[in-house]
Amino acid sequence: MEIKEITLKNFRSYENCFLKFDKGLNIISGKNASGKTNILEAVFMCAIGKSVRAVRDKELIKWGKDGFSVKLIASKRNIEHTVEIKYSQEGKKILVDGIPLLRTGELIGFFNAVYFSPDEIAVIKRSPQERRRFMDICLCQQNKNYFYSLTKYNKILAQRNKQLKEGCSGESLYIWDVQLAKEGSFIVKERKNFIDAVKIFAKEKHSALSADTENLEIELDSPYLCEKPEEEILKRLNESIQKDLIFKYTTEGIQKDDISIKINGIDLRKYGSQGQQRGATLSLKLAEIEYLKSQTGESPVVLLDDVLSELDDERKRALLNETSKIQCIISCTEFEEFKDIPHKLFLAEKTENSSNIKPI
Numbered sequence: 294m295e296i297k298e299i300t301l302k303n304f305r306s307y308e309n310c311f312l313k314f315d316k317g318l319n320i321i322s323g324k325n326a327s328g329k330t331n332i333l334e335a336v337f338m339c340a341i342g343k344s345v346r347a348v349r350d351k352e353l354i355k356w357g358k359d360g361f362s363v364k365l366i367a368s369k370r371n372i373e374h375t376v377e378i379k380y381s382q383e384g385k386k387i388l389v390d391g392i393p394l395l396r397t398g399e400l401i402g403f404f405n406a407v408y409f410s411p412d413e414i415a416v417i418k419r420s421p422q423e424r425r426r427f428m429d430i431c432l433c434q435q436n437k438n439y440f441y442s443l444t445k446y447n448k449i450l451a452q453r454n455k456q457l458k459e460g461c462s463g464e465s466l467y468i469w470d471v472q473l474a475k476e477g478s479f480i481v482k483e484r485k486n487f488i489d490a491v492k493i494f495a496k497e498k499h500s501a502l503s504a505d506t507e508n509l510e511i512e513l514d515s516p517y518l519c520e521k522p523e524e525e526i527l528k529r530l531n532e533s534i535q536k537d538l539i540f541k542y543t544t545e546g547i548q549k550d551d552i553s554i555k556i557n558g559i560d561l562r563k564y565g566s567q568g569q570q571r572g573a574t575l576s577l578k579l580a581e582i583e584y585l586k587s588q589t590g591e592s593p594v595v596l597l598d599d600v601l602s603e604l605d606d607e608r609k610r611a612l613l614n615e616t617s618k619i620q621c622i623i624s625c626t627e628f629e630e631f632k633d634i635p636h637k638l639f640l641a642e643k644t645e646n647s648s649n650i651k652p653i
């Protein structure tokens with residue numbers, strides 16, 4: 294998988310931007326707030342159909358304008374394809390090879406990328422929600438049914454919570470519970486398969502990075518890892534109705550799933566040092582690359598957003614080594630350390646209210 298070029302119109306700080314990328318390493322350099330992340334955000338959007346920064350599409354429009362577009366040309370198994378995302382007052386449109394998609398889900402699996410930013414370095418110590426996001430973003434990229442099921446589950450859950458907020462009766466919840474159990478059981482099974490595949494890669498990568506001194510183990514942490522998850526979800530939802538009526542939201546379900554991450558048997562979520570947590574996140578990210586490769590038969594494009602300055606020299610070397618054979622776009626403020634590695638360099642600059650970026 295390789296990105297050839299990207300064109301932005303009124304996206305974030307860019308009014309017009311056109312970039313041609315190299316096959317290998319691409320570096321976007323520039324001061325803080327010059328518009329580096331905005332480029333990576335636009336590229337990753339073509340993989341997942343929305344911003345990785347969890348904002349609404351409307352917020353991506355350049356201030357004062359009334360819509361944006363992002364057009365990416367990528368080559369997949371040596372055939373060129375385009376992904377275009379347009380947003381206007383009429384809403385969002387995604388086109389693949391010029392053909393509008395009926396649903397965002399149809400974009401899934403088309404263009405695969407792995408995005409790594411300092412925010413994700415904190416994934417291990419942050420909330421279960423962040424750890425689920427890691428899993429969901431990767432799974433949604435190559436598993437359409439998972440994406441549809443998760444979207445459906447979240448909609449049903451929102452409706453159930455709305456009813457609870459409005460002070461409904463316990464009996465009226467059953468209709469939602471049956472649907473939550475059906476979608477939830479599918480989701481939990483897919484999550485389990487995903488973690489089972491990723492954990493092997495993560496263990497391998499981590500052993501190599503720690504000279505075999507650390508054993509990294511990740512597991513899905515969910516009460517529904519049982520023979521009949523559908524029944525178990527329904528049972529727990531039913532048992533917690535009184536609690537839900539008091540708290541006015543749904544307290545049980547796969548929206549509580551977590552990932553347990555251990556090094557030599559110690560739970561990193563609670564007891565890991567910052568160094569260990571960073572190291573394990575890097576191993577998880579490298580595992581994500583391997584996982585996407587194993588699922589799609591092609592290397593994903595790797596987007597490293599200002600992440601190298603967060604890693605020690607050894608881990609930095611490991612990351613650059615692992616990504617040396619695949620296309621990579623790195624944003625950074627300092628690029629001295631890349632002087633011995635062949636790369637294409639871009640410089641991002643911000644004038645009063647617009648960014649400019651050009652190759653140098």
Ligand SMILES: Nc1ncnc2c1ncn2[C@@H]1O[C@H](COP(=O)(O)OP(=O)(O)O)[C@@H](O)[C@H]1O
Nearest residue numbers: 305306325326327328329330331352354355356
């Ligand atoms: N919707 C928007 N319209 C115009 N400018 C924006 C918008 N969203 C963010 N910006 C600007 O983009 C810049 C941040 O860009 P970013 O890519 O995050 O910078 P960095 O180079 O630090 O990664 C800020 O100057 C911010 O004001």
Ligand SMILES: [Mg+2]
Nearest residue numbers: 329330598599
């Ligand atoms: Mg940034």
